Amino acid sequence: MKNSFDDIYEVVRLIPHGRVSSYGAIAGYLGGKGGARMVGWAMNASHNDDTIPAHRVVNRNGVLTGKAFFGGNRMQELLENEGIIVKNDKIQNFKELFWSPTKELL
DNA sequence: CCCCTGACGGGCG
DNA sequence: TCGCCCGCCAGGG
Numbered sequence: 001m002k003n004s005f006d007d008i009y010e011v012v013r014l015i016p017h018g019r020v021s022s023y024g025a026i027a028g029y030l031g032g033k034g035g036a037r038m039v040g041w042a043m044n045a046s047h048n049d050d051t052i053p054a055h056r057v058v059n060r061n062g063v064l065t066g067k068a069f070f071g072g073n074r075m076q077e078l079l080e081n082e083g084i085i086v087k088n089d090k091i092q093n094f095k096e097l098f099w100s101p102t103k104e105l106l
Numbered sequence: 107c108c109c110c111t112g113a114c115g116g117g118c119g
Numbered sequence: 120t121c122g123c124c125c126g127c128c129a130g131g132g
Contacts, residue, residue, distance in 0.1 A: 108132105109131105109132090110131090110132085111130090112128105114127095115126090115127095116126090117125085118123085118124085118125105119122095119123090
């Protein structure tokens with residue numbers, strides 16, 4: 001446990017197929033190692049790592065805030081490819097698709 | 107060392 | 120429900 005970005009990467013990797021999570025949820029699960037911003041920042045750094053499904057991580061509104069970093073609508077396509085409905089850069093049925101590491105991960 | 111910015115979140119009017 | 124402001128942590132100029 002590097003107690004750093006690796007923690008975030010590990011949690012993101014644990015996100016089930018067809019499910020999504022939020023920056024704040026991951027940050028809260030790690031326990032305020034920083035803020036939700038740090039999670040997104042780590043995601044940026046993880047861009048080199050193609051093993052990190054960063055497209056499954058969105059903000060609390062279920063909006064694909066980081067879709068620009070994927071290039072065009074790449075993030076949306078990846079999500080739709082997993083059966084997730086995205087409308088206007090926003091995940092539909094987000095509440096049900098939401099995967100909380102604190103509650104569902106033990 | 108100081109100031110600004112950022113894939114965010116919560117509070118308030 | 121929408122919009123504005125403040126707080127958190129780290130990096131860059």
